[in-house]
Each structure stands twice: as structure tokens, then as C-alpha cells.
Amino acid sequence: MTERTLPFSRMIVALTGFMGCGKSSVGRELSTLLGIPVVDLDRYIEEKAGKSIPDIFAQSGEKAFRDLETAALSELLVPGGHPSETSCCAGPLPSDDGPLPLMLPRVAQFQRGDRPEQSSFIVSLGGGAILRPENAAMIREHCTCIFLRATPETLRLHLGGEQGQRPLLKDGGFEALLQERTPVYSAAADFIIDTDTLSPMQIAGIIANLIS
Numbered sequence: 001m002t003e004r005t006l007p008f009s010r011m012i013v014a015l016t017g018f019m020g021c022g023k024s025s026v027g028r029e030l031s032t033l034l035g036i037p038v039v040d041l042d043r044y045i046e047e048k049a050g051k052s053i054p055d056i057f058a059q060s061g062e063k064a065f066r067d068l069e070t071a072a073l074s075e076l077l078v079p080g081g082h083p084s085e086t087s088c089c090a091g092p093l094p095s096d097d098g099p100l101p102l103m104l105p106r107v108a109q110f111q112r113g114d115r116p117e118q119s120s121f122i123v124s125l126g127g128g129a130i131l132r133p134e135n136a137a138m139i140r141e142h143c144t145c146i147f148l149r150a151t152p153e154t155l156r157l158h159l160g161g162e163q164g165q166r167p168l169l170k171d172g173g174f175e176a177l178l179q180e181r182t183p184v185y186s187a188a189a190d191f192i193i194d195t196d197t198l199s200p201m202q203i204a205g206i207i208a209n210l211i212s
């Protein structure tokens with residue numbers, strides 16, 4: 001495989017779309033193709049929090065998770081954004097059942113020291129990360145945003161048995177969430193790719209062509 005070269009000294013490619021659209025696997029393929037790092041926002045948050053996303057939802061509620069998302073995006077995208085040690089996980093999170101002390105492990109994949117203020121990288125967003133207007137504004141300002149669009153059938157197929165891992169899908173609501181969010185993904189995107197018939201590698205190839 002030939003490595004591609006980006007036209008800019010610094011480009012952040014943000015992958016957005018509904019749960020199950022393939023953001024993480026496309027992120028990995030694109031990382032290999034472009035030879036730049038990929039950060040999976042959900043994993044970044046989990047490492048910082050020292051617990052899984054279902055546990056964050058269960059113990060602290062959705063708002064606390066969304067606050068972590070906003071802080072993580074700020075750290076990663078905004079030059080001079082909050083350093084990882086002192087932002088989203090410093091101190092207890094607001095919790096539905098009282099304060100929840102979170103541990104502060106250093107984030108293994110992307111530490112503060114090598115936060116790439118001058119270099120390019122890919123960020124695979126969580127499916128809801130773009131919903132807060134302040135997050136969408138950060139993403140629009142700092143990233144080239146790609147919406148990986150897929151039909152409900154494809155999304156369900158990809159999610160398969162994993163639906164239980166997504167707190168927001170536990171009690172149904174898939175169709176309503178998808179309908180509500182699709183216009184938000186579209187509005188934030190610089191490019192939209194219909195992914196139903198494509199492999200992650202093919203999608204990565206299309207993205208590489210679009211941005212280089």
C-alpha cells in the first residue's frame with residue numbers, strides 16, 4: 001500500500017456518524033493509509049476516566065459523559081486546549097448518585113507531551129460527540145469532517161450483539177435517534193460518504209482522495 005501525503009502541514013480529519021457506521025475501523029484504515037495517528041475519542045475518554053463508557057453512563061449519567069466528551073475534544077483539537085491532567089477528569093464528576101471520584105491515568109495513546117499541535121491526525125468521534133453546538137463549532141473550526149452515512153439496516157447489522165455496549169440503545173430508540181441526528185451530522189460535514197456497500201479500506205481510500 002502506498003502512503004499518501006497530505007497537502008497541509010496540519011490537518012485533523014474527524015469521522016462522524018451514527019453508532020455502527022464504522023468510524024473506528026475506517027479511522028484505523030485511514031491512519032495506515034495516510035501514515036498519521038488516529039485517536040478514538042471513546043477510548044481516549046475511557047482511558048482518562050479509568051472506566052468504560054457504559055460504567056460512566058451508569059454511574060454518572062449522560063451529562064457527565066457529554067462533559068467528558070467536550071473536554072476531550074478541547075484537549076485534542078484546540079491548540080493550547082486544556083491539558084489532560086487538569087481538565088475533564090480532575091476532581092469528582094457530577095453524579096446522579098453522588099460524587100464519583102475518577103482516576104487520572106495518563107492517556108497512553110496520545111499524551112499531553114505529544115499532543116500534535118503541529119501535526120496531522122484522525123479522530124474517530126463517538127456518535128453523539130457532534131451534537132453539542134460547542135463541540136460542533138470546535139470540530140468545524142479545526143477539522144475536516146467526514147460523515148460516514150449508512151442505512152438503518154447496515155447500522156443494525158454492524159451493531160449486531162454490540163447494542164448492549166451502547167447505553168443509548170439499551171432501551172430502543174434507534175430509529176428516533178437516527179432521524180434526529182442525521183441532519184446534525186450532515187450539517188457538520190465537509191464530505192458525506194454513503195458507506196453501505198463499501199469496506200473500511202475502500203472508505204479510507206475515498207477519504208484520502210477527497211482530502212489530498
Ligand code: S3P
Nearest residue numbers: 018019020042126127128166167
Ligand atoms: C454514543 C455513541 C458511542 C459512545 C456513547 C454515546 C452516542 O460511540 O460515544 O455510547 O451518543 O451516539 P460510537 O458511535 O463509537 O458507538
